Amino acid sequence: MNEPKRVLHIVGGMNRGGAETMIMNLYRALDRTVLQFDFITHREETCDYDEEIHQLGGRIFYVPSIGASSPWSFVKKLADTIKQTGPYQAVHAHTDFQTGFSAFSAKMAGVQVRICHSHNTAWKQSPSWFDLWMLKGFRQLILFYSTKLVACGEEAGAFLFGKNKMKSGRVDILPNGIDVNMFYQPKEESKAQMKKKLNLHEKKLVIGHIGRFHEQKNHSFLIDLARTLKKQGVSFQLVLVGDGPLRKEIEACAIHEGVRDEIVFTGIVSKVPQYMKAFDVFVMPSLFEGLPLVLVEAQATGLPCVISDHITKEADLGCGLIKRRSLQASEHEWMKAILEAFQAESPAQETITSLLVKRGFDVKQNITGVMNIYGL
Structure with missing residues (x-):
């Protein structure tokens, strides 16, 4: 038998972030007798998806990041690693x-297909003139050395590659596809049963959030929101799924604001669909996002979502499940939106699935587009 072609993905680390989960969704869905994935990461420690990658036949190699070395050292080490571990059909960064x-x-390293992929609409809340100047320089490097430009959405493409490139049609839009069936909620599986399985309070309003504890995700806003809900006498639990550098700071903030007992910090979990099915409302007050995979998953579950107006409008899949609120609005306004979302009737699961498929968020549909991008 012929050996499968291999594509090398370059990532920070294969933890449970949106981009990483999107890659894994593709990896699970593709025919691995035809195509295999390898990974270069910038983290020496074991990451969440590493074991599954090895089980699927992938390899993982460590190269220190630019910040841990220097641009030229990084480029040379990366090129040497690609030569030593290849050949590769494509390198996908x-x-x-x-x-x-x-x-x-x-x-x-002689790789013919070189892909730069944009997953975000910003990298800082308030970039300085120097940040913007650097971005222009980085953009020129991307445009000169890549052969394919890919983005999760229009706004993410414009951020990294520029509006002119979006207008030119050079950027391929690859929706963050999911396995729709994983998030389908059977009628015999009640919300109360899912809460009980996860040791959540069956009779309280369970407000969920899934995201890395990082400035971008704006967890401090969620703590302020919890304080307002408690003050107004709302019976609730706020479930924060994830981990990250700001987790201890956010836990300390919850204690200081007197809402620690109302908040569940789960850490990293492997069963995201189960938590989605247990939540009553999903809240995402991010400072910026590309097209967050977690919002696609939430809508696939039929979960009402209250999100910040800093998140791209492309995240609304047309299921009637998204309420957008300004980050300048008061916590009372957000509370009102959450309660309204909870009381609203959700669309039928068949309607949701049909919309996801129509808009290209079924990962099985995405395989053809991915193979085309890789030149296969």
Whole structure:
């Protein structure tokens, strides 16, 4: 038998982030006798998806990040690793504005298909003039050395590659596809049963959030919201799924605001669909996002969502499940939106699935587009 072609993905680390989960969704769905994935990561420690990657036949290699070395050292080490571990059909970089350096390395290593993929609409809340100047430089590197530009949505593409490139049609839009069946809620499986399985309070309003504890996700806003809900006498639990550098700070903030008993910090979980099915409302007050996979998953579950107006409008899949609120609005306004969302009637599961498929968020449909991007 012929050996499968291999594609090398360059990521920060294969933890349970949106981009990483999107890659794994594709990896599980594709025919691995035809195509296999390898990974270069910038984390030496074991990441959440590493064991599954090995089980699926993938390999993982460590290369220190640009920040841990220097641009030239990074490019040379990356090129050497690509040569030593290849040959590769394509190199697919997911590290936003650093992807141009990866494309440069892939060119040095002789790889013909070099993909830069945008997953975000910003990288800082308030970028300085120097940040914007750097982005222009990084963009030129991306445009010069890549052969394919890919984005999760229009706004993410415009951020990293520029509006002109979006207008030119050079950027391929690859929706963050999911296994729709994983989030389908059987009629015999009640919300109360799911709450009980996860040790959540069956009679309280369960407000969920899934995201890395990072400035971008704006967890401090959720603590303020919890304080307001408690003050107004709402019976609730706020469930925060995830981990990250700001977790201890957010836990301390919850204690200081007197809402620690109302909040469940789960850490990293492997069973995201179960938590989605247990939530009553999903809340996402992010400062910026690309097209967050977690919002696709929430809508696939039929879960009403209250999100910030800083999240791209492309995240609304037309299921009638999204309420947008300004981050300048008061916690009372957010509370009102959450209670209204909870009381609203959800669309039929068949309607949701049909919309997801129509808009390209079924991962099985995405395989053809991915193979085309890889030149297969």
